[in-house]
Amino acid sequence: MDRIQKAVDLFESGQSCSNAVFAAYSDLLGVEETTACQIASGFGGGIGGREELCGAASGMVLCGGIGYPVEDKAAVRARVCRMLDAFEARFGALACRELKAAAKASPCAGEKDCSRYVRAAAQIVGDVLSKEEA
Template sequence: MSKREEAVRRHKQGYNCAQAVACCYCEEMGIDERTVFEFMEGFGLGMGGMEATCGAVSGAVAVLGRLNSTGNLGKPDSKGATYQLTRELVRRFRIKNQSTVCRELKGMTTGTMIRSCQGCIEDSVKILEDILDRME
């Protein structure tokens, strides 16, 4: 099963968009699924109220941070590179979907949905996979 299929399956099980994306990468991140699930809980539904960043994008950004960070607490030296990867992910998602804001993607203000949650999950995972492939 691909990461995209796995993320969609998790979402259909009741995981929010952020959890559905991030929990697919537990093994790669070296973190148990319950911990990732708990950390990502508040990021679903555009950070709990559709006003902010799409949960699927937030989940992908969390994975990027975990996998790119050097974890150097004394001298945080990987932030710039992680920010660059994050900007790429967000830029590519925005180009594909016109927005990264949950409310806008769901058409809450216009009445016209731009992208479904499943579509946002699939797009976020696809972009994340492309970026991670280059990091290897």
């Protein structure tokens, strides 16, 4: 199963948006899926349910350090900015409350609508990682 589908499947099986994205890539950090979900659990619902930064986007941020030494803060920050910029360019916002408001304006609104943000976030992580490997 590819990582994008894994993230969507995790979300649709009841994991939070942040858990789903981070857990789909956590093995690259040597972190087990269950542990990844524990680490990311507070970011769901826009950080503690406050509808701030989208949980799927937070999951991307948690993936930001994959392959970098801890000391390489500038490279990690640049990667995270690329990820967040790509997400915001696609959806017009990073905040959970703004994304939910936009979704309510569409005919297919609902919690499951968040699966598109999970899918996009997982895809962005994969795209950024693969471009850097090339």
